[in-house]
Amino acid sequence: MRVFDNTLYIVGDSDGLPGLKRALALTNTETGSISLVSIIESIIHPIGSSKFYTELKEAFEALRHERLAMLEKLANSVPKGISVTYEVMDGRSYVEAIKRVLLYKHDLVVANAADSDHKGNRLFVSEEMQLLRKCPCPVLLLKSSQAGPFKRVLATLDFEYYDTPDTEQSEPTLNDEILEVSATIASEAKGKLDIINVYEIPGEGAMTAGWIPMNINSFSDYANSCAKTSKDKVDMQVKRSKHRLGTTVFDQSTVETHIVHGRARSTIPEVAETLKTDLIVMGTVGRAGTSGFLLGNTAETILNHIDCSVLALKPPGFETPISLD
Structure with a gap:
């Protein structure tokens, strides 16, 4: 395949x-x-x-x-x-x-x-x-x-800008494509697939600065809840992709997930370096019918701080501003 x-x-x-x-x-x-x-x-x-x-x-x-x-x-x-x-x-x-x-x-x-x-x-x-x-x-x-070959592939999932599907949803999403392309490349190379989702805790800065009063136990529960939400979404995405690809391609014995708290622009390059990643597979964000751009400074910062190959995928409905005329 x-x-x-x-x-x-x-x-x-x-x-x-x-x-x-x-x-x-x-x-x-x-x-x-x-x-x-x-x-x-x-x-x-x-x-x-x-x-x-x-x-x-x-x-x-x-x-x-x-x-x-x-x-x-x-x-x-x-x-x-x-x-x-x-x-x-x-x-x-x-x-x-x-x-x-x-x-x-x-x-x-x-x-x-x-x-x-x-x-x-x-x-x-x-x-x-x-x-x-x-x-x-x-x-x-x-x-x-x-x-x-690409022996270690890092699939970057984003549930803020890309759809989070139900397992029964039929239409493929950008996260589907990122994970399934990554799994196929890793499988072809008989390598390892790493899956990462970097999550943030909404309002964390205001809470830790004391602008939003919250005791330490409540904040810990809130932070754990954010981490669990991220993990649940990744688990659902893995289950969906495994069902679509089959166990031959999506061999979970060679798959490792990374649920990391932080900012994607700094965390993804750090994780990629630690894992000695050969290829990062990431999505780009753009509205249909508009000029295509990566996700602002975040994706471009990631690209400018990685030391490996990168495969960038476009979201459904993306249209290029370049024409044949």
Whole structure:
């Protein structure tokens, strides 16, 4: 079982083979397809002397041929069961990638993330963040220094912004997709699935500051109640996903849940580092019909403070602001 059927892999300047192997590991081996694309972010205008323009144009043509040869070499390493195409494109990287998603109905975009030498300050570059914000399908940003399968996957569940379903509810939610994609990836890699929900205690600051009078025992009961509510929601989500996926994929012997009190923006990166997470699967939040954005500063802070790959999923009804026109 593989997760995606029509993958787009954006090949950068560095060695594309590790990223291709990661993309192929998530692509259906029986009916799947993968497109390899290299995007050159340049538009040559006839400025300056005619000689300069001619030399510049020739330089970019040479670069295109070089990139095309690289893609052809990568395409030849794709297993026979998966359909493969490759192309060199011009333009803004995230815009052209999203247009291609709209045109060819890709259900996953894979790209290598730029590495940072400064631990704890990942600082995703503008093109990566724009792709995460606005791409209508899931985006997998790979930490290029990582190798091999995703042996430890962290699924981040959010019950404030994503629906909390009853076990009988038929329509899938974003939490369903996060957990089920995470479980499938971990199962394929014969790895471990961690599930995290970071909960806050409403009014905690006011209570501990004494603005809202509450004795210590009452506050402890209240805090325990918040923790139990979080655990009950996670347990319900796990039960629902196990029912939908089956025990073969959702093997609870390799699943560990983490119910953590704190703020998601700082807690998730800390837990991911402690667990030595290979991949974080998280949702993005956006209203249907509006420009796509991650959940304000919270999700972007998380992304800028993790040192592993990330798979970002979109909520139902999400629409990209990019069009084919």
